[in-house]
Amino acid sequence: MYTYDILDHESFEGKEFYQQKAYFIWHIMIDQQHQGKGLGKLAFHKMIEEIETLPLGDSSYIALFHHQDNLTAKSLYTSFNFLETGIIQDESIMMIKSIGKKND
Template sequence: MKSTPPASPVITLRTITLENRRAMFNLEVTEEQRQYVASNLSSVASCYVLATNGAQPFPFIIYADEQPVGFVMIVYGTTGYDEPSFAVDNYCILRLMIDKAHQNKGYGRRAMAQITAFIRTFPAGSAECCWIPYKQDNFAAKKLYECFGFRDNGEAFNGEAISVLQL
Protein backbone atom coordinates (compact mmCIF):
# COMPACT_ATOMS: atom_id res chain seq x y z
CA MET A 1 0.00 0.00 0.00
CA LYS A 2 1.32 3.42 -0.99
CA SER A 3 1.30 6.09 1.68
CA THR A 4 0.35 9.63 0.81
CA PRO A 5 2.81 12.35 1.71
CA PRO A 6 1.56 14.75 4.38
CA ALA A 7 -0.24 17.78 2.99
CA SER A 8 1.71 21.03 2.96
CA PRO A 9 0.50 23.52 5.55
CA VAL A 10 -1.81 26.23 4.28
CA ILE A 11 -0.10 29.63 4.46
CA THR A 12 -2.32 32.54 5.49
CA LEU A 13 -1.90 36.18 6.49
CA ARG A 14 -3.72 37.06 9.70
CA THR A 15 -4.22 40.30 11.54
CA ILE A 16 -2.56 40.80 14.90
CA THR A 17 -4.91 40.19 17.83
CA LEU A 18 -4.63 40.16 21.61
CA GLU A 19 -4.49 36.37 21.41
CA ASN A 20 -1.65 36.04 18.87
CA ARG A 21 0.50 39.11 19.51
CA ARG A 22 2.90 37.43 21.96
CA ALA A 23 3.56 34.55 19.56
CA MET A 24 4.37 37.12 16.86
CA PHE A 25 6.75 39.03 19.12
CA ASN A 26 8.61 35.77 19.84
CA LEU A 27 9.30 35.05 16.16
CA GLU A 28 12.96 35.68 15.32
CA VAL A 29 15.37 35.33 12.44
CA THR A 30 18.83 33.81 12.85
CA GLU A 31 21.63 35.83 14.41
CA GLU A 32 23.20 36.35 10.97
CA GLN A 33 19.91 37.63 9.52
CA ARG A 34 19.29 40.28 12.20
CA GLN A 35 21.23 42.79 10.11
CA TYR A 36 18.55 42.49 7.41
CA VAL A 37 15.27 42.99 9.28
CA ALA A 38 13.98 44.89 12.30
CA SER A 39 12.36 43.01 15.17
CA ASN A 40 8.63 42.42 14.96
CA LEU A 41 8.11 44.59 18.05
CA SER A 42 9.90 47.48 16.34
CA SER A 43 7.89 46.88 13.17
CA VAL A 44 4.55 46.99 15.01
CA ALA A 45 5.62 50.23 16.72
CA SER A 46 6.53 51.59 13.28
CA CYS A 47 2.99 50.79 12.11
CA TYR A 48 1.61 53.20 14.70
CA VAL A 49 4.03 55.95 13.63
CA LEU A 50 3.30 55.35 9.95
CA ALA A 51 -0.47 55.45 10.52
CA THR A 52 -0.28 58.70 12.49
CA ASN A 53 1.74 60.24 9.65
CA GLY A 54 -0.70 59.43 6.85
CA ALA A 55 0.50 56.05 5.56
CA GLN A 56 -1.66 52.94 5.68
CA PRO A 57 0.23 50.00 7.23
CA PHE A 58 -0.95 46.41 6.97
CA PRO A 59 0.89 44.23 9.51
CA PHE A 60 0.18 40.51 9.32
CA ILE A 61 1.33 37.38 11.07
CA ILE A 62 2.17 34.64 8.60
CA TYR A 63 0.64 31.31 9.61
CA ALA A 64 1.34 27.76 8.43
CA ASP A 65 -1.98 26.12 9.30
CA GLU A 66 -2.43 27.23 12.94
CA GLN A 67 1.26 27.92 13.66
CA PRO A 68 2.65 31.50 13.51
CA VAL A 69 5.80 31.29 11.36
CA GLY A 70 6.53 34.84 10.21
CA PHE A 71 5.61 38.49 9.92
CA VAL A 72 5.07 40.95 7.09
CA MET A 73 4.41 44.68 7.10
CA ILE A 74 2.96 46.17 3.94
CA VAL A 75 2.59 49.94 3.66
CA TYR A 76 0.55 52.01 1.23
CA GLY A 77 1.66 55.56 0.57
CA THR A 78 4.65 57.40 1.86
CA THR A 79 6.48 56.09 4.89
CA GLY A 80 7.86 59.45 5.96
CA TYR A 81 11.40 58.22 5.48
CA ASP A 82 13.68 59.40 2.68
CA GLU A 83 12.01 57.20 0.11
CA PRO A 84 11.83 57.15 -3.67
CA SER A 85 9.41 59.59 -5.29
CA PHE A 86 7.29 56.77 -6.73
CA ALA A 87 6.39 55.59 -3.19
CA VAL A 88 3.37 57.93 -3.14
CA ASP A 89 0.19 55.96 -3.87
CA ASN A 90 2.06 52.67 -4.20
CA TYR A 91 2.60 49.66 -1.94
CA CYS A 92 5.79 48.73 -0.13
CA ILE A 93 6.70 45.47 1.57
CA LEU A 94 8.69 47.17 4.30
CA ARG A 95 9.26 44.09 6.48
CA LEU A 96 9.20 40.37 5.81
CA MET A 97 10.56 37.60 8.00
CA ILE A 98 10.19 33.89 8.58
CA ASP A 99 11.11 32.55 12.01
CA LYS A 100 14.44 30.71 12.19
CA ALA A 101 12.71 27.45 13.21
CA HIS A 102 10.49 27.59 10.11
CA GLN A 103 12.97 28.56 7.41
CA ASN A 104 13.84 26.36 4.42
CA LYS A 105 10.36 24.84 4.30
CA GLY A 106 9.05 26.97 1.41
CA TYR A 107 7.03 29.21 3.73
CA GLY A 108 8.70 32.42 2.54
CA ARG A 109 7.89 31.69 -1.09
CA ARG A 110 4.32 30.67 -0.30
CA ALA A 111 3.86 33.69 1.98
CA MET A 112 5.13 35.96 -0.80
CA ALA A 113 2.42 34.54 -3.08
CA GLN A 114 -0.20 35.46 -0.44
CA ILE A 115 1.37 38.91 0.08
CA THR A 116 1.38 39.82 -3.61
CA ALA A 117 -2.17 38.47 -4.00
CA PHE A 118 -3.29 40.68 -1.08
CA ILE A 119 -1.59 43.74 -2.57
CA ARG A 120 -3.28 43.09 -5.93
CA THR A 121 -6.66 43.50 -4.19
CA PHE A 122 -5.61 47.17 -3.73
CA PRO A 123 -6.88 47.31 -0.12
CA ALA A 124 -5.87 50.96 0.39
CA GLY A 125 -6.28 52.25 -3.15
CA SER A 126 -5.06 51.77 -6.67
CA ALA A 127 -1.34 51.57 -7.37
CA GLU A 128 1.03 51.10 -10.26
CA CYS A 129 3.66 49.15 -8.36
CA CYS A 130 4.87 47.51 -5.19
CA TRP A 131 8.43 48.06 -4.04
CA ILE A 132 10.61 46.37 -1.51
CA PRO A 133 13.94 47.54 -0.06
CA TYR A 134 16.64 44.99 0.76
CA LYS A 135 20.33 44.90 1.59
CA GLN A 136 22.29 44.03 -1.53
CA ASP A 137 24.20 41.21 0.17
CA ASN A 138 20.92 39.49 1.10
CA PHE A 139 21.05 37.18 -1.92
CA ALA A 140 18.28 34.88 -0.65
CA ALA A 141 15.84 37.81 -0.44
CA LYS A 142 16.81 39.10 -3.88
CA LYS A 143 16.27 35.65 -5.40
CA LEU A 144 12.87 35.32 -3.71
CA TYR A 145 11.71 38.73 -4.92
CA GLU A 146 12.87 38.08 -8.48
CA CYS A 147 10.82 34.86 -8.56
CA PHE A 148 7.73 37.03 -8.14
CA GLY A 149 8.65 39.54 -10.83
CA PHE A 150 10.37 42.19 -8.72
CA ARG A 151 13.25 43.91 -10.52
CA ASP A 152 15.92 46.22 -9.13
CA ASN A 153 15.48 49.77 -10.38
CA GLY A 154 18.91 51.14 -9.46
CA GLU A 155 17.64 53.37 -6.64
CA ALA A 156 18.34 53.08 -2.92
CA PHE A 157 16.26 53.54 0.23
CA ASN A 158 18.09 53.94 3.56
CA GLY A 159 21.17 52.40 1.95
CA GLU A 160 19.21 49.41 0.61
CA ALA A 161 18.54 48.41 -2.98
CA ILE A 162 14.99 48.83 -4.27
CA SER A 163 13.21 46.13 -6.20
CA VAL A 164 9.93 46.96 -7.95
CA LEU A 165 6.98 44.89 -9.11
CA GLN A 166 4.65 46.45 -11.69
CA LEU A 167 1.04 45.79 -10.69
Protein backbone atom coordinates (compact mmCIF):
# COMPACT_ATOMS: atom_id res chain seq x y z
CA MET A 1 0.00 0.00 0.00
CA TYR A 2 1.33 3.47 -0.80
CA THR A 3 0.42 6.60 1.09
CA TYR A 4 -0.07 9.94 -0.60
CA ASP A 5 -0.10 13.13 1.42
CA ILE A 6 -1.45 16.16 -0.45
CA LEU A 7 0.16 18.57 2.02
CA ASP A 8 3.63 17.06 2.40
CA HIS A 9 4.67 14.82 -0.46
CA GLU A 10 7.97 13.91 1.21
CA SER A 11 6.75 12.24 4.42
CA PHE A 12 5.26 8.98 3.19
CA GLU A 13 5.53 8.94 -0.58
CA GLY A 14 6.39 5.54 -1.97
CA LYS A 15 6.48 3.64 1.29
CA GLU A 16 4.99 0.17 1.01
CA PHE A 17 2.59 -1.18 3.62
CA TYR A 18 1.20 -4.71 3.94
CA GLN A 19 3.00 -5.74 0.70
CA GLN A 20 0.05 -4.63 -1.41
CA LYS A 21 0.02 -1.93 -4.02
CA ALA A 22 -2.65 0.49 -2.91
CA TYR A 23 -3.08 4.14 -2.05
CA PHE A 24 -4.11 4.95 1.51
CA ILE A 25 -5.87 8.15 2.53
CA TRP A 26 -4.76 8.81 6.08
CA HIS A 27 -6.93 11.81 6.96
CA ILE A 28 -9.12 14.43 5.40
CA MET A 29 -10.15 17.24 7.70
CA ILE A 30 -12.05 20.48 7.14
CA ASP A 31 -11.88 23.18 9.80
CA GLN A 32 -15.14 23.38 11.73
CA GLN A 33 -15.91 26.93 10.55
CA HIS A 34 -15.78 25.73 6.92
CA GLN A 35 -17.81 22.53 7.32
CA GLY A 36 -21.16 22.17 5.58
CA LYS A 37 -20.06 24.19 2.54
CA GLY A 38 -19.15 21.29 0.26
CA LEU A 39 -15.42 21.85 0.68
CA GLY A 40 -14.79 18.33 1.99
CA LYS A 41 -16.52 16.80 -1.00
CA LEU A 42 -14.59 19.04 -3.39
CA ALA A 43 -11.24 18.30 -1.71
CA PHE A 44 -11.98 14.57 -1.64
CA HIS A 45 -12.98 14.62 -5.32
CA LYS A 46 -9.68 16.33 -6.23
CA MET A 47 -7.76 13.83 -4.10
CA ILE A 48 -9.44 10.86 -5.79
CA GLU A 49 -8.85 12.35 -9.26
CA GLU A 50 -5.14 12.71 -8.49
CA ILE A 51 -4.82 9.21 -7.03
CA GLU A 52 -6.62 7.68 -10.04
CA THR A 53 -3.77 8.97 -12.26
CA LEU A 54 -1.58 6.51 -10.30
CA PRO A 55 1.17 9.07 -9.58
CA LEU A 56 3.22 6.53 -7.62
CA GLY A 57 2.64 3.59 -9.96
CA ASP A 58 0.21 0.74 -10.46
CA SER A 59 -2.32 0.08 -7.74
CA SER A 60 -5.35 -2.08 -7.09
CA TYR A 61 -7.33 0.12 -4.75
CA ILE A 62 -7.60 3.15 -2.50
CA ALA A 63 -8.10 2.43 1.20
CA LEU A 64 -9.13 4.56 4.16
CA PHE A 65 -10.64 4.31 7.63
CA HIS A 66 -13.41 6.35 9.23
CA HIS A 67 -14.62 6.34 12.82
CA GLN A 68 -17.67 4.10 13.14
CA ASP A 69 -19.74 6.98 14.55
CA ASN A 70 -18.85 9.41 11.73
CA LEU A 71 -21.82 8.91 9.43
CA THR A 72 -20.98 12.07 7.47
CA ALA A 73 -17.62 10.59 6.46
CA LYS A 74 -19.21 7.24 5.65
CA SER A 75 -21.78 8.97 3.43
CA LEU A 76 -19.07 10.96 1.64
CA TYR A 77 -16.91 7.90 0.98
CA THR A 78 -19.88 5.81 -0.14
CA SER A 79 -20.83 8.55 -2.62
CA PHE A 80 -17.39 7.98 -4.22
CA ASN A 81 -18.01 4.21 -4.48
CA PHE A 82 -15.98 3.15 -1.45
CA LEU A 83 -17.17 -0.12 0.09
CA GLU A 84 -16.84 -1.34 3.66
CA THR A 85 -14.41 -4.25 4.06
CA GLY A 86 -15.64 -5.54 7.41
CA ILE A 87 -12.28 -4.65 8.96
CA ILE A 88 -12.66 -2.62 12.15
CA GLN A 89 -9.63 -1.30 14.00
CA ASP A 90 -9.82 0.91 17.08
CA GLU A 91 -13.48 1.81 16.37
CA SER A 92 -12.63 2.74 12.78
CA ILE A 93 -14.05 0.98 9.73
CA MET A 94 -11.90 0.28 6.68
CA MET A 95 -13.34 1.10 3.26
CA ILE A 96 -11.82 0.53 -0.17
CA LYS A 97 -12.39 1.66 -3.74
CA SER A 98 -11.06 -0.37 -6.66
CA ILE A 99 -9.03 1.56 -9.20
CA GLY A 100 -7.62 0.55 -12.56
CA LYS A 101 -4.04 -0.36 -13.23
CA LYS A 102 -1.85 1.36 -15.78
CA ASN A 103 -1.45 -0.55 -19.01
CA ASP A 104 2.19 -0.57 -20.03
